[in-house]
Amino acid sequence: MENEWDTSLYSGGVKGTYSPMQFVIRLREDIHQALKEDEISDERIQAFSTYMHENIHWWQHVGSFFGFISSLSYPAIANVARRDLKTMIERGEKYKSIKSYDHILYHEYEKLDNQEVNRILNYWYDIHYAKVFSFNPKNIHKIIQDRRFFLSIGHCYHIFWSTSLHTLAASIDPEYKFLPDTRVWDMEFQKIKEAKVEGFYPGSPVGIAPIGVHAIYEGQARFNQLQYLAIAYNNQLSYTDFEQMGMLSGIYIEAFDVFLEITGIQRPNNFNNTIIGLFLLICDIAINTTDGFPNNILHYESFIYSIDPGIRFVMLCQVISKDKAKWENAVKDYSASEYYSLSEQLCESIVSIPPHYGSAVVNEWIEKQAVVQEILEEERIMKFKPEHLSIGLFFSKFLRFQQDKLIYPNIFCWIGKSMTGECCKDIELDEVKRLFDKHRALYMDDVDKEIHPMLFEGFPQENVEESFNAFYTHNTVYDMIIKWIMEEGEFTYDYHWLTPKYSDEEMKNWIRENFKEAFGIYPEELKVI
Structure with a gap:
């Protein structure tokens, strides 16, 4: 599965990336330089479109319901494995990788009773398979070859969703006072497994969509970007023009091509029209399921269809195909009321x-739950309690996003058009710019390639720096745990992406000390199998 979402502009290769595992936007040097220009120029307009594209990826991962749960899966895998890894250390089972250790136990000694190893790998594979399936459903052909760890897509989605939620709950709501209570899910999913509901039992057939969330994410980001550019250039650039520039190919048009094929709508000649608006609305709805988060699961039997973005995308396109004449002219003024209605x-x-009903649930948490209010107060000054790092920091950005999306769903759905002089009548362009600035990614590189925390008005810089350091201390430990589980050979200390200021040896020692603080041993004390 890809770890970065990139923007390839014209024939110049990758000009920007967003890394969901590192939570960082990276831009090419010329893009950074163009963004710093005071005068409006072609270079600055194009550079901003790249930056907007990457910031949309940040929104997808921190602000959408599917993306938020998916982003939590990184710390979730590490957190569920931590206790078992410590138990193994106490027993003297200091081996790397866990995958290799299991291979020896299983294939050489036929031992299946190491509960810690089994639990670590079962969680890892369940979550991994759910993510790669949602990323691109065609991965199912490889997934089903694993006859030992893969049970069913329904089971994988259950574990993926519940483990991510449990990780959030452990930080902010351990008694499940307001988060969906995942503790009751096991029994319900067991019932539908025993009832042989399709998708939930071993060997079950399962329907797959022609695209996954990767194509939806890239389509949403690219088509917002191109709508912005089209309007910025006075609607002089056609669909064909952008094709010839190399901006409409591969993963960037997969979702749009499926949209056109299923709906039967003709491809538009330009980007400033209702069809592009409708496509972007479909993308937004597809990645914003509310089933299982923030609401409880309403119908366990249809859980796969409720949360899988690719399946949701296809079903929405099928709805449009039944009344094409109505829907192809439905998006007219790009307003909040239009978003709500459609x-x-x-x-x-x-x-x-x-x-937006899901956004309303989140806003109710903000109004009524003391711990949520506490986290937002910590976010206001960017100073978090240790127990709220790094989950609480990320959750606070999700909360802020949902606060504004409830009021301005159209801005976040159609940000490309909204960031131009043609934004909808019910909001001023200055307010759109304020919202975009407020919801910038937390971290971005600079010309020097060092990652910096973004500075926001009202955030004391010393608190921002402290939170930045603590956030990446946690995240690098998560990454080391995942390497411990799956990486073959010695640990790789490939963390120079954080900063070029320190030598590889200095970075390695910093990682080693953080690891020892977490587990009581240095990484090199693990025997490599």
Whole structure:
């Protein structure tokens, strides 16, 4: 699975990336330089479109319901393995990797009773398979070859969703006072497994969508970017022009091509029209399921269809195909009221709760839950309690996003058009710019390639720096745990991406000390198998 979402502009290769594992936007040097220009120029307009594209990826991972749960899966894997890894250390089973150790136990000694090893790998594979399936459903052909760890896609999605939620709950709501209570899910999913519900039992057939969330993410980011550029250039650039520039190929148009094929809508000649707006609305709804988070699961039997972005995308396109004449002219003014109305109609047709209803649930948490208010107060000055790092920091950005998306869903759905002089009538362009600036990614590189925390008005710089350091201390430990589980050979200390200021040896020693603080041993004390 890809770790970065990139923007390839024209024929110049990659100009920007967003890394969901590192939570960082990276831009090419010329893009950084163009963004710093005071005068409006072609270079600055194009550079901003690249930056906007990458920031949309940040929004997808921190602000959408599917993306937020998916982002939590990185610390979730590490957190569920931590206790078992410590138990193994206490027993003297200091081996790397866990995968290799299991191979010896299973194939050479036929031992299946090491509960810690089994639990670590079962969680890892369940979450991994859910993610690679949602990323690109065609991965199912490789997934089903694993006859030992793979049970069913329904099981993988259950573990993926519940483990991510449990990780969030452990930090902010251990008694499940307001988060969906995942503790009751096991029994319900066991029932539908025993009832042989499709997708939930071993060997079950499962329907797959022609695209996954990767194509939806890239389509959403690219088509917002191109709508912005089209309007910025006075609607002089056509669909064909962008094709010839190399901006409409591969993963960037997969979702749009499927949208056109299923709906039967003709491809538009330009980007400033209702069809592009409709496509972007479909993308937004597809990645914003509310089933299982922030709401409880409403119908366990349809859980796969409720949360899988690719399947949701296809079902929404099928709804449009049944009344093409109505829908191809539905998005007219790109307003909040239009977003509410159209998303409610579409979601009702696929028996799904609209995204803004989910945003309302999150805003109710903000109004009523003391711990949520506490986290937002910590976010206000960017100074978090140790127990709220790094999950609480990330959650706070999700909360802020949902606060504003409830009021301005159209801005976040159609940011490309909204960032131009043609933004909808119910909001001023200055307010759109304020919202975009408020919801910038937390971390970005600079011309020197060092990652810096973004500076926001009202955040004391010393607190920002402290949170930045603590956040990456946690995240590098998570990464080392995942390497401990799956990486063959010696640990790789490939963390120079954090900063070029320190030597590889200095970075390695910093990682080693953090690891020892977490587990009581240095990484090199593990025997490599």
